[in-house]
């Protein structure tokens with residue numbers, strides 16, 4: 163494939179996956195918005211985590227809760243678990259990389275809080291341990307995955323929400339996760355501030 167065909171392929175493929183994901187994710191996205199609005203309204207907080215590109219997604223989402231999305235409003239409580247290099251290096255060094263998120267969930271999580279877990283494979287050990295720890299803290303989970311959800315699928319309960327992108331390529335899954343996090347932000351603002359347009 164020459165470069166211009168590769169570029170075209172990615173735009174076409176991405177548009178196709180976005181369209182397919184709409185069908186699959188519309189209902190769980192509405193449930194996730196409900197869950198987040200509930201937690202925010204009850205003065206709970208949102209923790210988010212992921213590795214690599216998903217770490218960027220997690221901190222992006224939390225930045226829009228604590229800062230703002232499109233409209234001025236009060237700040238919402240959220241913490242990204244992949245941004246504090248002192249915690250990440252201390253916990254990673256002393257307890258192991260698989261424990262970097264679990265330890266923070268144990269330190270910060272309270273019943274009724276939400277853990278937003280980004281993992282395209284559903285198999286990252288540190289995210290899986292964070293989900294287990296969040297359940298122990300009586301938190302709810304919103305899991306953003308792909309590749310049929312991997313190990314995460316079997317960990318979630320009826321109280322949790324699974325946003326599983328119907329694709330096997332990490333980059334495509336991440337592209338839909340990025341759209342999904344903006345849909346969540348828009349939904350939260352619409353429910354708490356009223357419809358904009």
Ligand SMILES: O=C(CO)[C@@H](O)[C@H](O)[C@H](O)[C@H](O)COP(=O)(O)O
Pocket residue numbers: 213214215216217280281282283284285286289332333336
């Ligand atoms: O962004 C990308 C690939 O697009 C990578 O950095 C990717 O996030 C990393 O390989 C992650 O370690 C993958 O973890 P996960 O999505 O399977 O949990």
Ligand SMILES: [Zn+2]
Pocket residue numbers: 215333336
């Ligand atoms: Zn990437």
